[in-house]
Amino acid sequence: MTRFLFASDSFKGTLSSERIAQILGQEAGKVFADASCSSLPIADGGEGTVDAILAACGGERVHVTVDGPMGEPVDAAYGILPDGRCVIELAAASGITLVDRGALDPLRASTAGFGQLIRHALEHGAHDIFLALGGSATNDGGMGAMRALGVRFLDADGRDLQGRGEDLSDLFTIDVSGLIPEAYMARFTVMCDVTNPLIGRLGATAVFGPQKGGTVETLAQLERGMVGYARIIARQLGVDVASIPGAGAAGGMGAAAAAFLSARLVSGIDCLMDLAHFDELLAECDYCISGEGRADAQSLDGKVLSGVARRCAAAGKPLIIIAGSLGEGAEGLLDRGASKLVACVGPETPIEEALAYAEENYRRAAASVFAEIAEVCSR
The missing domain is CATH 3.90.1510.10 (Glycerate kinase, domain 2)
Known part of the structure; x- marks a missing residue:
């Protein structure tokens, strides 16, 4: 059995944390017949x-x-x-x-x-x-x-x-x-x-x-x-x-x-994760998947991704970040504990297009992530 914890922030204006968890669960089920999926909607003190x-x-x-x-x-x-x-x-x-x-x-x-x-x-x-x-x-x-x-x-x-x-x-x-x-x-x-x-x-x-x-x-x-x-x-x-x-x-x-x-x-x-018993959920998973609408240098300073990465690093759990887009400084999350960064769209994608096709883009990125995990597990 492969166990996943989905703990993503919402993608403001497009995808809620709950919808992201649903998509991840659906895509995980297509690749892992024995997938066990837990989800925790997450936020850093802002909206949601x-x-x-x-x-x-x-x-x-x-x-x-x-x-x-x-x-x-x-x-x-x-x-x-x-x-x-x-x-x-x-x-x-x-x-x-x-x-x-x-x-x-x-x-x-x-x-x-x-x-x-x-x-x-x-x-x-x-x-x-x-x-x-x-x-x-x-x-x-x-x-x-x-x-x-x-x-x-x-x-x-x-x-x-x-x-x-x-x-x-x-x-x-x-x-x-x-x-x-x-x-x-x-x-x-x-x-x-x-x-x-x-x-x-x-x-x-x-x-x-x-x-x-x-x-x-x-x-x-x-x-x-x-x-x-x-x-x-x-x-x-x-x-x-x-x-x-x-x-x-x-x-x-x-x-x-x-x-x-x-x-x-x-x-x-950190306060939210403590209230929600995040560490206990993390201890029971093999992979954690998180994300937010845009990951960049600001993500390193008290935001959702830096907090999740820090907890995953301390627990020795691989963290995969699926972000709507990646901006300058996002690679710093790899130093904080993230194992991989995945963008739903490239930097050249017009913002209007990214917003209009947010769910399709996210589902495609999620499918590629689970396919890669499956390949690693089969070695």
């Missing part, structure tokens, strides 16, 4: 994290109507696990996929809806909460979310700021006296998909601001505001968020969680 954890652990979704990143109402959900722990995903309420690309604006975007989800969970008895950060449309330093929990952000004239990215520049003082009491009694763990700091050339604004619609001018404004924000937090709350790895996650939401909620910041992929 709640789905992945609920699929692995069981539990239920709680739906809430909240403010989207640009203020429009959205239906968002968080997860309650069977043991009462709670998982809340920022992308569900404040995610970049909720905004048309032409409407992205980090000056106006807010994490208010994410805060509303947290408040709903707290007010309904949650006390051990995992906050999954990633895939945000925001660069507000988490002010919108904290405002939803009762924190006031004031300008020099004592006027309330709304908690958008543009308000960072006007922030003068913070009033935490209204933070809801349930927040003090809960334990928060932040699942980060990046380790970027809050400010600087590797910070939230410089690295992720452009993809959220930031121009050169607006990014400069946001960075100045974020520097001031960090100083005010340090002065008033005694937390040096500028030095915390992962504080820049989700446009600075990591910093807000650490400063206002005393949250512990951890690797999103």
Whole structure:
């Protein structure tokens, strides 16, 4: 019997983790009559994290109507696990996929809806909460979310700021006296998909601001505001968020969680794999197959593929990565523990074509992988 573990991230906009596992199972069955296939939908703290954890652990979704990143109402959900722990995903309420690309604006975007989800969970008895950060449309330093929990952000004239990215520049003082009491009694763990700091050339604004619609001018404004924000937090709350790895996650939401909620910041992929008992599943397989839409240098830094590769290397299990495409730096995954990298399409394939035929391309790549494994097993 040949045993496989399928633990792939979704291919954003085309293939879900569940569909990928189905395709892999079908293709494995064509080659291995005795194939034993286990699957674990997986994510790194970004979009799909709640789905992945609920699929692995069981539990239920709680739906809430909240403010989207640009203020429009959205239906968002968080997860309650069977043991009462709670998982809340920022992308569900404040995610970049909720905004048309032409409407992205980090000056106006807010994490208010994410805060509303947290408040709903707290007010309904949650006390051990995992906050999954990633895939945000925001660069507000988490002010919108904290405002939803009762924190006031004031300008020099004592006027309330709304908690958008543009308000960072006007922030003068913070009033935490209204933070809801349930927040003090809960334990928060932040699942980060990046380790970027809050400010600087590797910070939230410089690295992720452009993809959220930031121009050169607006990014400069946001960075100045974020520097001031960090100083005010340090002065008033005694937390040096500028030095915390992962504080820049989700446009600075990591910093807000650490400063206002005393949250512990951890690797999103490692946290998910621990919750889902990944190591136990891995111990029972002969081959692990993982992947994501595009593997490149960013895949090496706290993302799904680096986390899975590290666990496979430690367990001595071969890992085959099937990615939608391979970009510069992807070969670094071979040094992290991957045994083989396979691309569904070549670099010359137009993105429109790759997206239109994503399932066919993936199935073809999967078939070639299992054929090669079969050849190795027959030697």
